[in-house]
Amino acid sequence: MNSEYIKTVEANLGGVLSRIRTASGGEDVKLLLATKTVSAEVINALSSRVGALIIGENKVQELLEKYGALEKDRLTVHFIGHLQTNKVRQIIDKVDMIHSLDRYELALEISKRAKARGIKMPVLIEINIAREAEKSGVYPENTEDFTRRVAELDGLDIRGVMTMAPAKCSSEQYKEYFKQTKQIFEELKAKDIEGVKMDVLSMGMSDSYAEAVECGSTMVRVGSAVFGKRVYPQLNAENN
Secondary structure, eight states, X not given: OOHHHHHHHHHHHHHHXXXXXXXXTTOOOEEEEEOTTOOHHHHHHHHHHHOOEEEXXXXXXXXXXXXXXXXXXXXXXXXXXXXXXXXXXXXXXTOSEEEXXXXXXXXXXXXXXXXXXXXOEEEEEEEXXXXXXXXXXXXXXXXXXXXXXHHTSTTEEEXXXXXXXXXXXXXHHHHHHHHHHHHHHHHHHHHTOTTEEEEEEEOOOTTTHHHHHHTTOSEEEESHHHHOSOOOOOOOXXXX
């Protein structure tokens, strides 16, 4: 492993954390490192230098491939990608939170698998804030009804909401989407729905995390700003 690369990643991480502190005005904001295509070796080397990390994986297959090699005493592992219902059983005992609860069928499966393990799985409800047809997520106007419905399921610990803004927005466009999501988050919190905690607002990625933090995000998901441009291996046809 290239030690110079690890030093660069560590420096990048420091820069991102500094920008988050500036944008948040001192508020507590969690940094999740999106580790798609990043090897367990690099993740372990970074955590050995800087301490505990929250990491997020997008693909079930990739998570399973690297999971055994992760030094998990220093890592909190989240699942942040689109999750197929038939893959839930493969990760239910391997992740600390699922960010992408976007449909009732998935909620039922997570609840079923969590109850079988004797746990409650922390989840975030994914909001499709821009109503993009090619993206998953609950539309803004349906979020409260969906939240109330899934809150009735045992096995789920509903902790908040997540969104992904459209790609390549201007700074002001990003802020508008994030402000809308923050408003939904605050309205859900004010409803005080039984079984819903609403303490995590996950929004903002490498190109938009500063704007997200300014708009009240409590967790940002940053990958390429820390690890550099992703190098995608040849994967098989399975998407998850």
